[in-house]
Amino acid sequence: DTEVTQTPKHLVMGMTNKKSLKCEQHMGHRAMYWYKQKAKKPPELMFVYSYEKLSINESVPSRFSPECPNSSLLNLHLHALQPEDSALYLCASSQDDRENYEQYFGPGTRLTVT
Amino acid sequence: GQSLEQPSEVTAVEGAIVQINCTYQTSGFYGLSWYQQHDGGAPTFLSYNALDGLEETGRFSSFLSRSDSYGYLLLQELQMKDSASYFCAVRDKNTGFQKLVFGTGTRLLVSP
Numbered sequence: 256d257t258e259v260t261q262t263p264k265h266l267v268m269g270m271t272n273k274k275s276l277k278c279e280q281h282m283g284h285r286a287m288y289w290y291k292q293k294a295k296k297p298p299e300l301m302f303v304y305s306y307e308k309l310s311i312n313e314s315v316p317s318r319f320s321p322e323c324p325n326s327s328l329l330n331l332h333l334h335a336l337q338p339e340d341s342a343l344y345l346c347a348s349s350q351d352d353r354e355n356y357e358q359y360f361g362p363g364t365r366l367t368v369t
Numbered sequence: 370g371q372s373l374e375q376p377s378e379v380t381a382v383e384g385a386i387v388q389i390n391c392t393y394q395t396s397g398f399y400g401l402s403w404y405q406q407h408d409g410g411a412p413t414f415l416s417y418n419a420l421d422g423l424e425e426t427g428r429f430s431s432f433l434s435r436s437d438s439y440g441y442l443l444l445q446e447l448q449m450k451d452s453a454s455y456f457c458a459v460r461d462k463n464t465g466f467q468k469l470v471f472g473t474g475t476r477l478l479v480s481p
Contacts, residue, residue: 259411286467297456297471298412303464311467345411357402358469360411 258282259361261346267367270336276364278329278346287329288358289321290345298345304329305351336368371395373457373472380478381447389442389455389475397462401433401440402469407453415442415455444477452479 259280268274278287286305290298303311304323312321318340320332329346343363349356373393381387391401400419404412418424418433418440430443444451455475460466 288469295474295476297474300468300470303467305467311464313468347412357414357417358412360413362411 259348259359261361261364265365269369273334276331276344278361279327280348281327284348284350286349286351288347289331292343292345338368341366341368371459371461371470375472375475378476382480383447385447386445391440391457391472393438393459395459399460399466402458403431403442404456405453447479449479
């Protein structure tokens with residue numbers, strides 16, 4: 256099984272809402288990632304979890320809050336978002352966080368903030 | 370920091386060969402990766418070059434020249450399903466190589 260799953264596929268939320276994005280992998284990978292991708296742009300890293308600990312936060316605003324409950328799950332909690340936060344949010348995992356391990360991406364959650 | 374430049378768009382016909390270039394500037398280099406992303410889909414890993422030279426995987430090949438800070442992805446016998454965006458990527462030395470930095474992306478359009 257080389258699949259990373261993400262739910263929901265689509266999400267529309269208001270600026271005062273609280274919602275969560277979920278990501279799951281069962282490949283035994285110990286590194287998990289959140290990316291944000293705007294249309295016609297490359298994915299941009301937001302957070303890296305390595306062995307269930309947050310190892311990189313790319314100066315992401317606090318209205319985005321990641322959580323890694325266990326080695327298979329990764330959540331992204333959203334609160335008080337802005338319309339410019341509308342994007343495709345991608346989760347990825349890799350065997351480890353070292354340089355030569357490929358990353359497996361989930362299909363993403365397309366988020367619209369109204 | 371890292372920067373990777375790619376042509377924004379490439380067009381070709383079915384059966385043809387196309388080359389997508391990537392030039393990079395990095396503070397430390399640990400190899401060049403290539404990812405494919407169809408519209409509305411997830412990026413999928415295609416290849417990784419750590420050393421100079423050509424790596425071949427079926428219809429796709431990837432080349433790296435570290436002295437020229439340059440690489441390319443070569444797609445042969447193009448098929449309609451190859452229409453997608455292609456990204457080169459490197460690891461960022463400043464984060465202990467945990468961070469994957471993507472290039473600007475090349476949109477490949479394959480026509481009949």
